[in-house]
Amino acid sequence: MVDTGRDLQLAAALVALADTLGESFDVTAYLERFAEDCAQLLGADAAGVLLVGVGAEITIVTSDDPRGRVRGLLEIQHQGGPCLDACTSGEAVPPVRLAGDQAAERWPQLAARALAEGITVTCAVPLRRGETVIGALNLFANGQPQHHVLQMELAQLMADAAATGLAQRRMYDDCRALTGQLQSALSSRVRIEQAKGLLAERWGVKVDAAFTALRAHARRARRPIDEIAQEILDGHLDDGALEADRPERP
Numbered sequence: 747m748v749d750t751g752r753d754l755q756l757a758a759a760l761v762a763l764a765d766t767l768g769e770s771f772d773v774t775a776y777l778e779r780f781a782e783d784c785a786q787l788l789g790a791d792a793a794g795v796l797l798v799g800v801g802a803e804i805t806i807v808t809s810d811d812p813r814g815r816v817r818g819l820l821e822i823q824h825q826g827g828p829c830l831d832a833c834t835s836g837e838a839v840p841p842v843r844l845a846g847d848q849a850a851e852r853w854p855q856l857a858a859r860a861l862a863e864g865i866t867v868t869c870a871v872p873l874r875r876g877e878t879v880i881g882a883l884n885l886f887a888n889g890q891p892q893h894h895v896l897q898m899e900l901a902q903l904m905a906d907a908a909a910t911g912l913a914q915r916r917m918y919d920d921c922r923a924l925t926g927q928l929q930s931a932l933s934s935r936v937r938i939e940q941a942k943g944l945l946a947e948r949w950g951v952k953v954d955a956a957f958t959a960l961r962a963h964a965r966r967a968r969r970p971i972d973e974i975a976q977e978i979l980d981g982h983l984d985d986g987a988l989e990a991d992r993p994e995r996p
Contacts, residue, residue: 755786760904762776762779763780763910764907764911766911766912766914766915766918767914767915773797773912774805774807776911777797777805777908778808780883780904781793781795781809781883782809783904784809784883784901784904785809785885788885790886790887791886791887792809792811792885793809793816793883794816794820794829794886795807795883795908796830796881796882797873797912798880815863816886818859819859819863819884820884822855822856823884826853826855826856827853827870827884828868828869828870828882829884830882832870832882832883833872833881835872838869838871838902839870839871841868841869842867844856844860844865844867845857856868864888865886865888866888866889867889868885868887869898869901870883871901871902872902872905873906873908873909874905874909878913881909883908885901934975937979938957938960938971940979941974941978941979944978945960959992960975960978963988
């Protein structure tokens, strides 16, 4: 029988993961909801996300974690753990019983800390888009490890959706930054054109000669030429300041 409530929750979660292009987008709130939805939909007691940003900057976000135990379990994984393994390998780490010998050998610090916090099972999947891994989703539970293939596939599906949403946001931010740079360059060019035209008319010289004077003054003052141009347009820089660089009238 179809679980309509769970299907609707999954659909809502996937829609939220795609919603990354709004002006009010906040990556921390986005990852918090992602972690909370994953914990609920995948039957985990808690979930955490490790995100690797530009310059290898690490961001850690968890589902509801008032005592900070999940954050602690993610932070300790620089010494080894499923989250780190998923990040470095780009492959899922299936559920592992932390009280077993395998966990004690692979991740001794994590296993001891998790068991002390009442966590007995963990697994992780990478956040990846194509061949690029940008982080990992780590799930924690108190119970017997149940390696349900569909549950792991759903975890990877949600992680891939989050990675795609974050990649789209990064591209959007890069495009906005480039647009801002181009607009700034265009505005600067317009100011310079207007200033040299004004000087050429005022001095009765050719536009090229006015630009040569404008550029020479900017170099002598060790200031950007567009700043000098703006001062000319605003009437804050008179001919006296430009006298040394003013060309002779033809």
